[in-house]
Amino acid sequence: xxxxxxxQQLNDSIQDVSKAISSRTTIPILTGIKIEANxxxxxxxxxxxxxxxxxxxxxxxxGERIISxxxxxxxxxxxxxxxxxxxxxxxxxxxMEVGDQFKIVIQSGSTEIQLAGLDPEEYPLxxxxxxxxxxxxxxxxxxxxxxxxxxxxxxNEATPVLTGVLWTLESGxxxxxxxxxxxxxxxxxxxxxxxxxxxHNIVISGKNLNxxxxxxxxxxxxxxxxxxxxxxxxxxxxxxxxxRILDGTYPDTSKIIPQSYKTEAxxxxxxxxxxxxxxxxxxxxxxxxxxxxxxADDERSVEISxxxxxxxxxxxxxxxxxxxxxxxxxxxxxxYILDVLKVTEDDSIRIGxxxxxxxxxxxxxxxxxxxxxxxxxxxxx
Numbered sequence: 237x238x239x240x241x242x243x244q245q246l247n248d249s250i251q252d253v254s255k256a257i258s259s260r261t262t263i264p265i266l267t268g269i270k271i272e273a274n275x276x277x278x279x280x281x282x283x284x285x286x287x288x289x290x291x292x293x294x295x296x297x298x299g300e301r302i303i304s305x306x307x308x309x310x311x312x313x314x315x316x317x318x319x320x321x322x323x324x325x326x327x328x329x330x331x332m333e334v335g336d337q338f339k340i341v342i343q344s345g346s347t348e349i350q351l352a353g354l355d356p357e358e359y360p361l362x363x364x365x366x367x368x369x370x371x372x373x374x375x376x377x378x379x380x381x382x383x384x385x386x387x388x389x390x391x392n393e394a395t396p397v398l399t400g401v402l403w404t405l406e407s408g409x410x411x412x413x414x415x416x417x418x419x420x421x422x423x424x425x426x427x428x429x430x431x432x433x434x435x436h437n438i439v440i441s442g443k444n445l446n447x448x449x450x451x452x453x454x455x456x457x458x459x460x461x462x463x464x465x466x467x468x469x470x471x472x473x474x475x476x477x478x479x480r481i482l483d484g485t486y487p488d489t490s491k492i493i494p495q496s497y498k499t500e501a502x503x504x505x506x507x508x509x510x511x512x513x514x515x516x517x518x519x520x521x522x523x524x525x526x527x528x529x530x531x532a533d534d535e536r537s538v539e540i541s542x543x544x545x546x547x548x549x550x551x552x553x554x555x556x557x558x559x560x561x562x563x564x565x566x567x568x569x570x571x572y573i574l575d576v577l578k579v580t581e582d583d584s585i586r587i588g589x590x591x592x593x594x595x596x597x598x599x600x601x602x603x604x605x606x607x608x609x610x611x612x613x614x615x616x617x
Contacts (some may be wrong), residue, residue, distance in 0.1 A: 237309025237334040239273050241293070242302050243344065246330055247292035247322050249280050255447045257315045260282035268312035270359045272617050275304055282360065287319040287444045288362055289451075311338050313603035321349055324523060363478055371405070371429040375452045375459050375472065380581070381412050382449045384423045384606055389442030390416035397484035400439035403463075404505055407431070413489060416475060419572050420489055420609040429513075435463055439482040448477050456548065474584040493597060497588035499531065499561035501538065502601055503554070505585045509577040512552045515542040516570040518550050526613050527570040535559045542570070557584060566592050567613040573598070576608045 253269055261267060261284050270281040277294040295303045304494040311334045321328065327345035334340050337354035381403075390398035401414040410430060411424040448470055451484040453458065462469040470477040480548070519542040538556055543549040566589060582600030589596050598608040 237271070237273050238305075238307035238312060238599070239333075239334070240304040240306075240329055240331045243291050243322065243325055243328050243330050245297075245302050245358075245605060246278075249278075249293050250319055250322055251291045252291045253280050253282040254315055254319050255450065256282040256284055256287045256289040259284075259316075261285070261579075265312060265354055265360075268313045268359075269272065269318060270310065270353055270356055272356070273303070273309040274308045275305060278303055281359070283360065284440065284480075286480050288476075290362060290476040292474040294474070302401050307388060309334055310356040311340060312342060312356050312359055314349060314353075315358045316325055316353065320518045321351075327438060343554050353383045362476070363464075363467045363469075365462050365467055365469050367437060367462050368458060369463040371410075371427055371433060371435060371463075372460050373410070373427055375455075375457045377425060378459055379449050379452045381410070381423050382445045383579050385412045385414040385421040385443040387579065388414040388419050388421040388608075392416070397486055398441055399443070399488075400441045400482040400533055401445055402486040403435070403438040403440060405429070405432075405433060405435050415487075415488070415489055418571060418611050420492070420607075421576070422489075422607050424605045437486055438463060438614065439484070439486050440468055440479050441482060444479040445502060448479070450502045451475060453478065457464065486528045492595060493607070494590045494597060496590065497561065497597070498588055499532075499559075499564045499589040501552045501559045501589075502557040502584055502586045503555060503584055505580050506579055507554060509587065511540045511552050512570050512573050512577070514572065515540050515550050515553065518542045518544040521568055521613075523617065524613075527569045527573075528565065528568050529565050530565045531559060533563075561589075564589050564592065566596065569613065570598065572610045576610075 266283055272279045279290060279292050281290045293302060300406060325344035325431040326347055331343040335499060338355060338591055340353045341349040370447050383464040385401055389401060398416060404411045408426055409424050409429045414423045425443060446482050457472060468479050512527055516525060517557060519525050519527055527542045527597045536555060537553045539551060540554050541551040576598050580600055582602055584601035586601045587596055593612060593614060595611055600606055
């Protein structure tokens with residue numbers, strides 16, 4: 237292989253595929269990035285067996301020459317060094333040549349670097365998926381859906397299926413659900429797809445979805461999603477993102493969501509987040525993160541409070557946009573509430589309570605397709 241390629245294009249593609257590199261892999265070849273060059277352009281592939289990402293750089297873009305290919309070929313480069321090296325090269329063009337024993341010579345400006353490469357024939361092939369279950373959706377919708385739920389997945393590997401987000405497609409509506417047994421987040425959005433297209437119990441790692449969110453294009457771009465037996469492919473522009481589907485059956489969470497509330501309150505989202513954040517400062521010292529909400533008699537405010545046995549107590553009267561129902565005193569994990577408020581895109585948030593020891597439901601005031609459930613804490617005071 238012998239090519240000259242624009243540094244910016246090369247670096248952008250490296251940043252995309254390197255998200256699939258894991259330092260914990262036990263397969264040496266997967267610590268590298270596979271580079272293939274032919275007359276059409278350069279393809280780069282990275283994988284940790286859980287996710288695989290492939291990026292293609294065409295030889296020309298809009299009539300501009302991006303890559304000059306003197307000799308086709310392929311090689312696997314050590315990702316740990318290659319990612320940093322390319323970013324720090326001095327010139328706008330990068331010359332790469334692969335010699336005997338897969339030795340790689342990289343030149344840019346007055347800099348020359350030699351790396352020991354690996355045999356590309358040892359690199360595993362990407363999955364080949366049947367495309368009979370394919371849908372398309374705008375990139376910004378997919379990114380928003382991931383953001384609204386992925387933070388609620390479990391980090392406990394003892395129950396692998398809960399480290400993922402449940403995908404369900406039914407009657408043209410795509411729904412995501414995530415839970416760690418202490419909280420739950422869900423979002424549902426209409427999708428333009430054939431009415432007969434549907435799937436259930438598709439669970440994709442929350443970690444993988446967060447990595448996908450980082451490479452989704454900012455502009456309004458359609459993302460093709462191919463769902464197969466044990467893999468899902470996300471295709472955007474010249475990037476392919478494969479993710480393994482997690483094994484196991486996701487628990488039925490529909491029965492734990494209350495259908496009515498004893499108390500309801502609507503808050504301005506930012507003042508609520510600020511008040512809980514201040515109360516969190518003391519509660520974290522107790523290693524509990526517990527904050528208490530108490531409704532007031534005037535129906536125009538609630539009390540937010542927390543305490544520390546060493547530092548003291550914080551109490552704040554927080555105005556509400558509306559408050560109705562029974563008096564309430566409830567304790568909850570402040571971090572869970574703050575996680576919800578960080579992703580809330582609405583200016584107001586509605587919270588429904590079904591009692592001091594029952595789930596509380598948070599929704600953006602103007603978006604019925606998003607729901608967050610948080611279990612309260614039992615406290616002795």
